[in-house]
Amino acid sequence: xQQGEEDPQALSIQEGExxxxxxxxxxxxxxxQWYRQNSGRGLVHLILIRxxxxxxxxxxxxxxxxxxxxxxxxxxxxxxxxxxxSYFCATDAGNMLTFGGxxxxxxxx
Amino acid sequence: xxxVTQTPKFQVLKTGQSMTLQCAQDMNHNSMYxxxxxxxxxxxxxxxxxxxxxTDKGEVPNGYNVSRLNKREFSLxxxxxxxxxxxxxxxxxxxxxxxxxxxFGDGTRLSIL
Numbered sequence: 001x002q003q004g005e006e007d008p009q010a011l012s013i014q015e016g017e018x019x020x021x022x023x024x025x026x027x028x029x030x031x032x033q034w035y036r037q038n039s040g041r042g043l044v045h046l047i048l049i050r051x052x053x054x055x056x057x058x059x060x061x062x063x064x065x066x067x068x069x070x071x072x073x074x075x076x077x078x079x080x081x082x083x084x085x086s087y088f089c090a091t092d093a094g095n096m097l098t099f100g101g102x103x104x105x106x107x108x109x
Numbered sequence: 110x111x112x113v114t115q116t117p118k119f120q121v122l123k124t125g126q127s128m129t130l131q132c133a134q135d136m137n138h139n140s141m142y143x144x145x146x147x148x149x150x151x152x153x154x155x156x157x158x159x160x161x162x163x164t165d166k167g168e169v170p171n172g173y174n175v176s177r178l179n180k181r182e183f184s185l186x187x188x189x190x191x192x193x194x195x196x197x198x199x200x201x202x203x204x205x206x207x208x209x210x211x212x213f214g215d216g217t218r219l220s221i222l
Binding site for chain 1: 142154159210215
């Protein structure tokens, strides 16, 4: 079974709009990570947020973490067509990561 | 700097055949991992190796074996392939412990007929 569950499963927006993806998990974690996967490629790490952090920014990415609700969100601002990809959250509870099912984002030019 | 390299990129097998998927990393990471990804789903951990000389089962280890050949190389073997093992297999290195991200190869697309 997967620790993280992303919502929505699929998201379609216009270029320039913001995209928000949510992740819920079940057990206590050390940190939570977000990865991107372009079609036919491996996963690429985007951002890591520790369990004692509430918000983190990296360029156009903003990640929040609410450990009391066991949830996280990834916001991509001013989206571009190149942001079209699948996005996965992954929780680190010890010596391995557990991935969610992903959100497929399509950004239309 | 190649990162994580997987070979082969594509493979078609018949049921019952065996094969080994190869993975090598050049980032001097202690930890390495094998995942499978089925259509429309996230990654599920098959096996991992926290350091040279150690391996542990992940979520879906049945039907697979692994070898941590040295610090750089971590191979995944299917002894008797089954259609249910048709998937995309990803190798990764780095990761948990020290709050470091994992680095992934581009995958091996395996079809078992």
